[in-house]
Amino acid sequence: MALSTPGSSRRKLPTGTFDKTPKSLNFTPKSNYATPKIKKVETPASTPECFSSVQVETPVIKKRSSKEKFDEISNLTVAVRIRPMNSKELLCVGAADVVRVRDKDLIIRSQSTGNSNMSTDHIFQYDHIFWSCDENDPLYTSQEEVFFTLGKPLLNSAFKGYNGCLFAYGQTGSGKSYSMMGKNMCETVDIDCETFSGITPRFCRDIFERISKLDKDCICTVEVSYFEIYNEKIHDLLSSSINTNRTPLKVREHPECGPYVVDLSVEVVKSYKELRKWLLIGNKNRVTAATNMNEKSSRSHSIFSIELCLSDEKNGESASRKSKISLVDLAGSERLGNSHNTEEKIREGVCINKSLLTLGKVISALADQKKNQFVPYRDSVLTWLLRESLGGNSLTSMLATITPANTHLDETIATLRYACQARSIVNRARINENPHDRLIRELRSEVERLRALRQDFERSSLSTSSLTSCNESHDEELEGLRNKLKETEGRLGEAQKSWEQRFLETKKSQLKELAEAEKYKAELESKVRIMKTLDSNVKLSPYRSNFLKELEGVLTKENDQLFNNDLIDSLKNWCCKNGLTCTFTSESLVIKDPVEHKQTSVLLSSVNLKGFENISDFVNSLTWTESKNLAKKITKTEIMSSMNNIYQSLASLQPAEDETNLCLLFAKVNKTLQSFEAALLSNAKNNNSQKVVTFSSNVFK
Numbered sequence: 001m002a003l004s005t006p007g008s009s010r011r012k013l014p015t016g017t018f019d020k021t022p023k024s025l026n027f028t029p030k031s032n033y034a035t036p037k038i039k040k041v042e043t044p045a046s047t048p049e050c051f052s053s054v055q056v057e058t059p060v061i062k063k064r065s066s067k068e069k070f071d072e073i074s075n076l077t078v079a080v081r082i083r084p085m086n087s088k089e090l091l092c093v094g095a096a097d098v099v100r101v102r103d104k105d106l107i108i109r110s111q112s113t114g115n116s117n118m119s120t121d122h123i124f125q126y127d128h129i130f131w132s133c134d135e136n137d138p139l140y141t142s143q144e145e146v147f148f149t150l151g152k153p154l155l156n157s158a159f160k161g162y163n164g165c166l167f168a169y170g171q172t173g174s175g176k177s178y179s180m181m182g183k184n185m186c187e188t189v190d191i192d193c194e195t196f197s198g199i200t201p202r203f204c205r206d207i208f209e210r211i212s213k214l215d216k217d218c219i220c221t222v223e224v225s226y227f228e229i230y231n232e233k234i235h236d237l238l239s240s241s242i243n244t245n246r247t248p249l250k251v252r253e254h255p256e257c258g259p260y261v262v263d264l265s266v267e268v269v270k271s272y273k274e275l276r277k278w279l280l281i282g283n284k285n286r287v288t289a290a291t292n293m294n295e296k297s298s299r300s301h302s303i304f305s306i307e308l309c310l311s312d313e314k315n316g317e318s319a320s321r322k323s324k325i326s327l328v329d330l331a332g333s334e335r336l337g338n339s340h341n342t343e344e345k346i347r348e349g350v351c352i353n354k355s356l357l358t359l360g361k362v363i364s365a366l367a368d369q370k371k372n373q374f375v376p377y378r379d380s381v382l383t384w385l386l387r388e389s390l391g392g393n394s395l396t397s398m399l400a401t402i403t404p405a406n407t408h409l410d411e412t413i414a415t416l417r418y419a420c421q422a423r424s425i426v427n428r429a430r431i432n433e434n435p436h437d438r439l440i441r442e443l444r445s446e447v448e449r450l451r452a453l454r455q456d457f458e459r460s461s462l463s464t465s466s467l468t469s470c471n472e473s474h475d476e477e478l479e480g481l482r483n484k485l486k487e488t489e490g491r492l493g494e495a496q497k498s499w500e501q502r503f504l505e506t507k508k509s510q511l512k513e514l515a516e517a518e519k520y521k522a523e524l525e526s527k528v529r530i531m532k533t534l535d536s537n538v539k540l541s542p543y544r545s546n547f548l549k550e551l552e553g554v555l556t557k558e559n560d561q562l563f564n565n566d567l568i569d570s571l572k573n574w575c576c577k578n579g580l581t582c583t584f585t586s587e588s589l590v591i592k593d594p595v596e597h598k599q600t601s602v603l604l605s606s607v608n609l610k611g612f613e614n615i616s617d618f619v620n621s622l623t624w625t626e627s628k629n630l631a632k633k634i635t636k637t638e639i640m641s642s643m644n645n646i647y648q649s650l651a652s653l654q655p656a657e658d659e660t661n662l663c664l665l666f667a668k669v670n671k672t673l674q675s676f677e678a679a680l681l682s683n684a685k686n687n688n689s690q691k692v693v694t695f696s697s698n699v700f701k
């Protein structure tokens, strides 16, 4: 579908009450740069009635658009949209349509007071004028065209990494919500309807359409938040408790990121479907909360924010960019006297007006363009939160909405003046990216520029080669360019190298962390396995436990470690080969001969082959006794020391607190061990030398 922006040559003067007075409009200056601040051209007393005076309202605007130190320096883009007259306005006695559009001029005819036959034409100029009064008019601007002109550029910049903001300003009922959200902002059908859908849903839909077309190396995350400011208090529109708990949220200032709303819900969305769900929840919450409090949603400012984070990995290089776009539907800007009569309404009006008044002051201060001019951002929550969008790091647009009805003439002129002033605000936007990515990008574009310059220069010097006198100076310049190019290429190479270095280091440390995590995971898994085995064993009987065997093994292992030298190993091997069994206790080694029914015990510290030809001689030299008399009596200290070792080993297997089943099992094992220790101690105490408890699993059979 072919889309067009208004204000071009196809824009004709709509038919209506002004048709007879075009001549007077010839006073309108062609260029807005030369337009005086407010110029009133008085018609002489003898001027015929059909003529009117002309008041040019467009202030002198120093339009700026450059790149300088910032990535983008540009004025606020300001558009005005005129909605059709509603039935109430049409039914008013003497109702008239007083707004006309011609090219980039918006003309308002006001009846001069005192002389009913005289009128004044107020002429305003904007970046865009949307005439949406009559669908059959060829100049009609649809919802889609409004989005195409205002929303699309913001979307494009957001994907480049620029912050963006679009706010709708105008009196109640002038069409702010219609333009921002759609005809029926709580209805799924209307929010997605081709004809009625507003800027916000179209913006959200386009985000995901763009994401689906991105390169496969590019990862994009989308986060949304939605809140309203009512009576200078912030309410989270995505919170489920908004209608029961209207505790306002606070604003804090981050040293780098600026003001933000504390504890505001931020939802990550992966598709338009998910995003639309949140959008509708927010819209419903806004309306329900307003109805509950007997207020109108038009008395609150709503801010819907989308945060995009794009990371791109190409040819081993990675780059990431972030951007935040705020779509703002401001409260109605009507003045206090018009609709506020009760005390509460007056208070509410003061609060709304505080934000809008401060917004006006902020716009004035910024439009003034004097250096070090104080800008009262902090005087209202709205301006504090929109600080970056007004004169800061953001590409911002304003949509002023008006009615063409003469019944609201004063409000309409106030809105238009406000919008005119806003055009003077200059924003300094930067691509939000990693400083290193920025350096590489800037150096790359510098290299491109210098290369193009050199090529141009070489081409032009070839064509003038006949003029030898020129050649010398050309050669010098060419040499200078070559050197500069070489130097910039060198710097680019360095920057890329150090970036690659950092990239490699980060990858290396990430791999190390990953390996450690894997190791930790394996350890945990083995602990879980042990605990699972324990579970089944402990359930059978605490005294038939493989676990105790394992623990005995742990103790034996510790002893092994204590006396783990070649001699002990050789002794063990020798015993094994000769059909003898070897059992270690904490301090000694018990060797049993199952055939001869004899056994011997030797202190580990006294195993020494000195004076013996071989192990066989050493073993034969030991004192052997009959098996039944040889069981070594365990002392109370030995029991306690062994048990302590068991407890220590067990402690190292302690599971994490959130693993409830394992914790329960762990407690069971601990308890069982305590009973076991008590049994051993009482056994040692009661049986003295007659009964012997050896620390062997056989005991528990």
Ligand SMILES: Nc1ncnc2c1ncn2[C@@H]1O[C@H](COP(=O)(O)OP(=O)(O)OP(=O)(O)O)[C@@H](O)[C@H]1O
Binding pocket: 082, 083, 084, 086, 132, 170, 171, 172, 173, 174, 175, 176, 177, 178, 179, 183, 296, 297, 298, 299, 330, 331, 332, 401
């Ligand atoms: N461009 C338009 N075309 C057709 N109808 C419109 C247009 N703009 C607004 N309307 C209608 O005008 C009425 C008021 O519009 P809307 O609710 O958007 O105003 P508003 O400025 O957001 O008011 P409030 O400040 O109360 O929120 C609605 O019924 C809406 O459908």
